[in-house]
Amino acid sequence: MLTLLFDGVAYGMLLFVLAIGLSITLGLMNFINLAHGAFAMAGGYTLVLLMQKAGWPFLPSVLMAFAVSALLGLLLEVTLYRRMYQKPHLDQVLFSIGLTFMAVAAVDYFVGSTQQLVQLPEFLKGRTELWDGALGMGHYRLAIILVCALLAMGLQWLLVHTRFGAQLRASVDDRRVAAGMGINVNTIFMATFAVGSGLAGLGGALGAEVLGLDPIFPLKFMIYFLIVVAVGGTSSLTGPLLAALLLGIADVAGKYYVPKLGAFIVYTLMVLILMWRPQGLFSRGNT
Amino acid sequence: MKTLLNLRALFIAVGMCSLSVQAQEVFKIGLILPMTGQQATTGKQIEAAARLFMAQNGNTVAGRKIELIIKDDGGIPDAAKRIAQELVVNDKVGVLGGFGLTPLALATAPIATQSKTPMVVMAAATSIITEASPYIVRTSFTLAQCSVAMGDWAPKNGIKRVVTLVSDYGPGIDAERFFKERFLLNSGQVIESLRVPLRNPDFAPFLQKVRDLKPDALFVFVPSGAGAAVMKQFLERGMDKAGIKLIGTGDLTDDDQLNDMGDGSLGVVTSHHYSAMHPTAVNKKFVEAFKKANRGMRPNFMAVGGYDGMRVIYEALKNTKGGKGGGDALLAAMKGQIFESPRGQIFIDAQTRDIVQNIYLRRVEKKDGELYNVEFDVIKEVKDPGKSK
């Protein structure tokens, strides 16, 4: 049972890191970016390619995954996304789906469609059993939990205790007023989008081992990211965190205890939560 | 209404005329493969194998030029059916081939029957497929063949208590059923049977459950391409260290992915009809040529199914002198074919139109620095148990 909880938490933390960029982008720029999964995929493939083709060790590759995705996000924001801000939501959805399609096909073309396998460094392999097997912790998942927890705390600190964070929160609350107060909203958007995409890439790299990595990764997992953002709301950091943890634990526990129902449980849970609290579980109440 | 009748009659007449003119024309082979989506690797392997066969054997048979048409069904049965219909009606293919998953083959079966077009199943592996249409011939394999072999081997090697884990669709259910039957017959015990959804499977919770049940071994069937995820979870949960053996059908240690699975997969025993390391001259030649033509990609059992499928088609064309007599004659020429494939000797049973082949027991070992399924035992000429009842 405890092992399940552990697995669920690890899965949830991973989802959090993957989805937080989407939540911030949605809340800040009011842009539904369905291509978010593609940035995650970019990070995952950066990791795999660096390790397999260039022989890089694990940790630097993970950092590079963040950097590459962030850079990619930056470039795309400045060149393409910026033109789409004023357009209606539906057009944004279509645009980002188009980008995703292109990414999926491009990766398939250049790398191939087989599942990519990550060779973990020795210190991350292995498992610790506590209390006579009642709690089994894979070292890799343990590492994921730690890293994601640190990231979450770091992000929180960034949002609350730095000037940038304050400007970001102001822009999310009311863009026009923030611009009126002299905050350079464009730069904030650019930086935030880059960081959000970078985090997605980091999540994709860390998750390659746990979630698998193939060209259709964005399409497979987009639903989960959307669930985290919808249930968690876009107005805080803790909202998506708790939503992701809830989702992770529910998914793992559901598949264990009632394998016949599997993913059913997650979807039903989500629909019920959203019907009860349409603003998301942890939102402040205004859309 | 009369005009409608006349029009339809006209179309049918034109269709039949073109059929008889076909003998001098190009012979088209329509391959319906999942080139995108979850089973994309299957499509890629079969396409590569088909093209290799044509490159090696030329594209003219019995005086007719062969044209290969490849269509993507994305793994969706509706699409497969429509594409099959279009291929038959518009492109006037003489043979349909491919079919990466059971639902795709089953959806297309009525088209084959209605249009009297032979359908060569090169990948899908559920026993009932050949019964869905009298025009279906299979060159892949059936899960029943492999599972039964494992159900015999396991009890003889110290495995008494097993949990089965299969993907929840035709072949998976076949694998579970036939393994269980044979295993129970040999006084084994199946503690639990788990089924994982076919789409987007997440193996972690299921494998955790298996761990908690503490069997002697875990028997797995998952479609080609998903084996790596299972292996990963198996190792991550320390199941090998907990004394649980991993056994299953060869789809688990798919040659396509095996080398990337890492040393944790050493020692895993599987039962299957093809290994890239099958030690015959024919296979060595096949593997070398395949690798050369495909950037070092290793052929897997899907490729061999495609390769042999093309051979069956070519041989049938030769025997009917270029397809004289239409689909029925071609079908008759496909039945009873016997030849040496890269996997070993195979023949197409004339009664069931299914493939009869050797099933090997293999262990994962390292050869020349790469991981391969090394055969250590063989059960010869296994007919599909799914039908022999």
Add this chain to the structure above:
Amino acid sequence: MSAVSDSLRSRAGARWWEFAIWLLLLVLPLLLPKHSLLISEITIIALFAMSLDLVLGYSGIVSLGHAAFFGAGAYTAALFAKHINPDPLTGLVFATALTAVLGLVCSPGILRGSDLTRLMVTLGIALILQELANKMDQITGGADGLQGVVMGPVLGYFEFDLMGQTAAWYALAITLLVFLMLRKLVHSPFGFSLKAIRDNRLRAQAIGIPVHARLITVYTLAAAIAGLAGGMQAQTTSFASLDVFGFDRSADVLLMLVIGGTGWLWGGIIGAVVFKTLHSMVSALTPQYWTFWIGLFLVLLMLVGREKLLRPWTWGRRS
């Protein structure tokens, strides 16, 4: 007052090109018999897209799970034909009715919350139905799909042929009927009240429009039409598999609708034709990487803007 009602009524009249296009569509199976299958598939999807337009374009409800109703209609029609009566029209009526009930039951879910909430709730419902169909594999055939559906002839006379001609005409006829009905509907006071709700719900409520009742009605109607489309799909292909509920299907129809333009019934038809034809052509050229080119098309379309793309003389001019 009369000037307003006059202007509203003038837009309701059918324009000449609408007649022309429909005439063309109806004879298409004659002109292009080889593509009858594609024609029937496009027609059915166009109908599906039109039903989504009711919900999305006219009422402003974002739905990523409209396939729930499409799938429900498909399986109902297929099961009906298999177990009760192979007559297509009876089956269609049954499927439509059942799906309407389903729509009614699900409609409370879309009344509250933001766009994202509605997106997720509708998506969730579609996925739940997909899982249900998967689990009840004794009835539905599960992941292998429903086998053994044999359709009777339409009106007792026209068999569903291999070439797809009957299917094409069947689909076209029914779609035309629904189109005419919807046309009347969107140009009626009911239709205008929907647009009012879409544009500003609070204001609509303030002038006394029963918002919830209207939304529930339109959602149920849209569900019924989607079920109709799904039923036709199952009947013309004699097959139903889990993909009818899939996210891909909901996403595809949304894509088509946005390509063609929401808020006018032709959007669904145009979008379906453009997207499907493009897909068919590109897929023939490159069966493996067609998603790239479609993706590129979408990105360009959205960047440049639909109106600009359709008017080449505006390219190069700054908007």
